[in-house]
Amino acid sequence: MIGDPGGGFVSPTFDQVIRIGRPVTPENGGERKPVRIEEVARIAGVSPITVSRALHQPGRVSEEKRLKVQQAVEVTGYASNPHARALRSGRSNIVAAFVSNIVSQQFGLAVQGCAEVLEPRGFQLMIGQTSYSYARETSMIQSLLALRPAAVLFTGVVELEENRSFLRELGVPVIETWAFPPDPIDMLVGFSNTDGGRMVAQHFAAQGYRRVAFIGRSGGRGLLRLAGFRDGVRSAGLKLVAELSLDTVSGLSDGQRALNQLLDSHEKIDAVFCANDLIAMGALLEASRRGLNMPGDIAIAGFGDSDLAAEIPPGLTTIRMDCRQIGRRAGEMLLARLNGETDGSSSETVALELVKRGST
């Protein structure tokens, strides 16, 4: 931690109920004036600074005064003004979270997991949507960072080098997630797409399928998943009959078309690994339409465990990444750093899980 020679960030911990101002009673005529530290101090019979310490550095205050302060806080419903704190200390209790798309279920879960960990410790997650746009990302970074966040979370990786170095110099804990960039800004929580592909191959082998195929996009994560799949196929001695590459995937129809193409041009395919669930569900629907039984005639596996993977008959076998867990771990790592328990950058992998359903 920079700028804090005193031994790490003391996270705000409010055990009391946080309430702004006292309850409105007939006596104060509907006025809802925030309680200030001075009043708490008066009631507790101590100085304002002792109140501050009692709340944020309980160890530095005698038990006796600490209790008095606690009582006074409860009576008044005092909650410190976060802006005044941030102004004075140069750091707020806000954690800035950047997502490329708020509406994405996966990113949503990650944010949710992170909030679960951070909120009980008094931090507020401030979410900014970068909309898969460098310009937006840059501008969001600038305006959220004006709030002097205690830490910064990205669901994803910061791509623009300009932003990476800006964040590096900011002197605030930064955590990236999802992927594994060669040179992380600071901390990292991700999962291995390659591992996921490998797991599917192993599963196919364990189920006794021999002739397997792959359908996926021709770039990005899909390639990593394919790499792992190939590796697993080789180790298990399976036969990779075909690799079908799609330029874009925009709907179920892409998966449907791909499966048809695959089945029409290759004989006897036991199992197909689709690099994501959307493709897989399309393939699944098409297999049903062709009257194929799953997994008897053909087995299909996806990647991502999307919403409907469990719902769509006969249930799609898929790789689940625990997005909420990614968020939770990210939150925990940030907390550890903010409390000065860890130092330096660290990187972690969240395990994937193969969810077996009716399709294999």
Add this chain to the structure above:
Amino acid sequence: MIGDPGGGFVSPTFDQVIRIGRPVTPENGGERKPVRIEEVARIAGVSPITVSRALHQPGRVSEEKRLKVQQAVEVTGYASNPHARALRSGRSNIVAAFVSNIVSQQFGLAVQGCAEVLEPRGFQLMIGQTSYSYARETSMIQSLLALRPAAVLFTGVVELEENRSFLRELGVPVIETWAFPPDPIDMLVGFSNTDGGRMVAQHFAAQGYRRVAFIGRSGGRGLLRLAGFRDGVRSAGLKLVAELSLDTVSGLSDGQRALNQLLDSHEKIDAVFCANDLIAMGALLEASRRGLNMPGDIAIAGFGDSDLAAEIPPGLTTIRMDCRQIGRRAGEMLLARLNGETDGSSSETVALELVKRGST
């Protein structure tokens, strides 16, 4: 607007690039000290307060000084410290948004729409998840409100009377969405579930279906949709053959079971209105499984236009609520209020749209 006799809230408008501190150059040795208003004032040859006014109340400053300030701002990359502003003015540029579940696509879209409108005007959306829990809602309200937000948005309606009156007395614009409570806290943007049901009935009539049925949950929004459906059925002279009520709806299987029950106990049903898309998709899958052609043998319509409604063959006819538009309108109404352009509470309805697909 409370506490601002001077004529409404002046929204922060930063046309310049918001940058914190000047670029790091070898000369300043990696130090990234925030630029303060004083320095901008010195460079522009005016007083700090004039800089402040030039940025936030351009009308009150002479053109000449305004330009000088603008230049100085560009040179330094000045951006005001939001905490200092909030501390002094008692109001931040933060808009608190409460959602019951971040991961929900619909709420996500609403938040997205609202952010689209508010962010260009210099506001930051701070999202809090209430997790469908009163306790969480109360605690989130208290801690987000400590940030003295400029306004408050709810995707949904505040149910707890204690929180409603708290928000009412807060003196900050509040906007609720989605439903129409009898006694809104302040402003409101919603859509009419009843209208949606009516639209489906009219569509069924227009398509020539006569004998229709309803499947839905036995409470909440489902009932409103049923009410509208009944009304439309009556007006159009259709025959409502059956109303099937479900206690809970947790997966596609509920819809599948419901359709079976319906078809097994009633003869010749032309069309079924399912009160939400999950039920409808279950029914759709089951109809396919039974070998029924859609819409020839049976027509099915849903409500909500969820992700897969367009994808699932033959395409689900459904009622689309434009969630992003709800958010956008909410943002616009908040802005108008913050700028003092409107006064008093107002309430608005966002139109629904029937999306016709293969299932009808």
Add this chain to the structure above:
DNA sequence: TTGTACGCGTTATCAG
């Protein structure tokens, strides 16, 4: 362990 003095960066107020 406790308290005093001061400053964080900005804007409200009021006088010019």
Add this chain to the structure above:
DNA sequence: CTGATAACGCGTACAA
């Protein structure tokens, strides 16, 4: 239209 002054509420630094 412009500027001087004070204050927003809290925490750091230092002294007791």
